[in-house]
Amino acid sequence: xxxxxxxxxxxxxxxxxxxxxxxxxxxxxxxxxxxxxxxxxxxxxxxxxxxxxxxxxxxxxxxxxxxxxxxxxxxxxxxxxxxxxxxxxxxxxxxxxxxxxxxxxxxxxxxxxxxxxxxxxxxxxxxxxxxxxxxxxxxxxxxxxxxxxxxxxxxxxxxxxxxxxxxxxxxxxxxxxxxxxxxxxxxxxxxxxxxxx
Numbered sequence: 480x481x482x483x484x485x486x487x488x489x490x491x492x493x494x495x496x497x498x499x500x501x502x503x504x505x506x507x508x509x510x511x512x513x514x515x516x517x518x519x520x521x522x523x524x525x526x527x528x529x530x531x532x533x534x535x536x537x538x539x540x541x542x543x544x545x546x547x548x549x550x551x552x553x554x555x556x557x558x559x560x561x562x563x564x565x566x567x568x569x570x571x572x573x574x575x576x577x578x579x580x581x582x583x584x585x586x587x588x589x590x591x592x593x594x595x596x597x598x599x600x601x602x603x604x605x606x607x608x609x610x611x612x613x614x615x616x617x618x619x620x621x622x623x624x625x626x627x628x629x630x631x632x633x634x635x636x637x638x639x640x641x642x643x644x645x646x647x648x649x650x651x652x653x654x655x656x657x658x659x660x661x662x663x664x665x666x667x668x669x670x671x672x673x674x675x676x
Contacts, residue, residue, distance in 0.1 A: 557587030564596060573600040591617040591624045598627075602634050610634055625654040629664055641671050 546563050553559035564579035580597035583590055594617030601610030611634055617627045632647035645668060652664040 555586065557583045557590055557593075560586065561590060561593050561596075564593065564600075568596060568600060571603070573603045576600040577604070589620055591621045591627060594620065595624070595627045595630050598634065599630060602637070607634050607638055623654055625651050625658060625660045625664075628654070629660050629667075632664070632667060636667070636671060645671065 546566060549559045549562055560579045560583035564576045564583060567573070567576035567579060577597060577600045580593045580600060583593040584597065587593075594613050598610040598612075598614035598617070601607070601613065611631065614627050614631045614634065617624060618631065621627075628647045628651035632644040632651065635641075635647060636644035648664040648667045652661050652668065655661045656665065
């Protein structure tokens, strides 16, 4: 492995946490119910509770109360388990996230968001091959789910497989070049060119 490849791998590792969190947090908000927690630390939205903004980590005490409330109110709801997985993901408690995304998938096998986020959670626990398996299952369920292709490329790039990563990013880009995911794919494609051998 030459200097250029080593630098590329180091850059990918540094970028992985930032991009991975963004990938996991882009879950389709229209597919979720609003998550509320009792706290004065969040902007009041007109009720006795404030909304938990997607991608913003609540305090541990608030998160525990929120998780307990969600699961108590909706114990057999796939979306509830996905929301709890998201909370754990945001807190970087990836093993807990894995457990809840698996439950979401068991209740709703077509939930490609949870397959994607389960794959990322496995990746962040050092089990990238297992993560790729779930991302690919999500792609099989919905080949037009753009974010799964972006995630697949991301994990493959971290593993050092830039040519296959580029193939995944190209597929993500072609689905919708003007979306945020399409733009991220274009950025990765521009950044990670395959050098001739």
